[in-house]
Amino acid sequence: MSIERISGKEVKAMVREGAKKRMSFAFCLDQSKEPLLMIQPGKKPETLKPPMKKEGGGPPMAWGTYVVRSGAMEMICETAPQRMITELKKFLKRGKPKVNVLFYDDGGNLLDSLKPEKPEGQVTEETAAGISAPGIDKKAVAPLKRRLKRIQPRISLAPGPLELKLKRALAKSVSLINQGRLQEAETMIVVIERAVARTGKDREDEGKAMKRGQREMDQRSLGxxxxxxxxxxxxxxxxxxxxxxxxxxxxxxxxxxxxxxxxxxxxxxxxxxxxxxxxxx
Known part of the structure; x- marks a missing residue:
């Protein structure tokens, strides 16, 4: 592979090349203030300066080498003007690289990072197992955890869009419990239980789910x-x-x-x- 200018659509191809071998890169804005990124194999990014100038690029300019390993693209910047790092980060983000991008200076200090965006509709797969609730009475947490464990496998039986909403609600419930906001978590769990009951995928109908949820809430309130x-x-x-x-x-x-x-x-x-x-x- 020789010197190549990378467009926004080619960011993923750039990542693939970095997974094969270490690459050199140079980045700046051209005379029209458009991003200009070039890459080539090897460890001599300074050799990209002439073709960058030929394409209308000029200072300030960031250049260095990059390699992809362990799910991250490490960009070692031999020159790293902050403005160019920011612009390069924006450029890569638009290309959705699907890997973490870590920007380092040549001394190994982390300058910035870019996390890949989640695909639309993807939600955090938080489960009842994620409940830690440090410093909170275990007896108060246990009933909520038990209810989440009971309802969790039934969420996957709900229709697509509803399943996503319920998974988000479950993740929110876990977060609330871990923060000690048990009353709010319990309200969220009741909503989940009722929604699952309405789908007919639970052994309880909505009325029974409401009654059982109320009993649980009363028991907690009684305590x-x-x-x-x-x-x-x-x-x-x-x-x-x-x-x-x-x-x-x-x-x-x-x-x-x-x-x-x-x-x-x-x-x-x-x-x-x-x-x-x-x-x-």
């Missing part, structure tokens, strides 16, 4: 309210005499509501207790 009551109990114990007795009775009422799983009444009762404790402070 949170029990912890809240336990925390209030310690605060009530520190309240002064008459107020302590009154608040203890109110807390006992809240506990009865929790026992009956009347979460709304329990929340209201504990809201009043917290308000009273604040007034005493």
């Amino acid at each position: 949170a309210q029990v912890k809240r009551a336990q925390s209030l109990q310690a605060s009530v114990a520190r309240a002064p005499g008459k107020a302590r007795s009154r608040l203890a009775r109110a807390l006992h009422v809240a506990a009865r509501h929790l026992k009956r799983r009347d979460l709304d009444s329990a929340r209201d009762a504990m809201d009043r207790i917290e308000k009273a404790l604040t007034a005493l402070a």
Whole structure:
């Protein structure tokens, strides 16, 4: 292969050549401010300067060598004006090289990089296995993880466009769990469960999915309210005499509501207790 000018459509061919052997390159803008990129085999990029000038190119100019290995095109720039690196990056991006492009100076320092664009419609294949949730109560995370594992294989049975949407929703759920935003994650999971149920690809219909999801949410909410009551109990114990007795009775009422799983009444009762404790402070 001799000296060759590379158009935007030929970026992939440029990558293929770099996968075979080390290549030289030179890049600048021509007199019309259009990108001008030339390549040739070998390690003497400076020899590209005369043909670049002949094609209307001039300073500033970036040149060096490149090679493709391990899924990345490494461009070692012997001269690397920042403006030209930026312009070269834009040029390569339009050509969609499908590999990472790493720009280095001749000292091995990374100057810039370009990641390949994902094909349209491609989504992150995030799964329940990606849940790490560092620093978050495992007992709170476990029910959500279990539900995602249950629904995950059924997503692939949904029609094409819906499958993509549900995969995105699942990936979002995993991200929310890992951030500790469990309530938001649970809402997203309910949406996924209902959507899958509507397709008829789940053993549950939409109504059953809703009821089971609500039970899960209530169970999580119950656990949170029990912890809240336990925390209030310690605060009530520190309240002064008459107020302590009154608040203890109110807390006992809240506990009865929790026992009956009347979460709304329990929340209201504990809201009043917290308000009273604040007034005493």
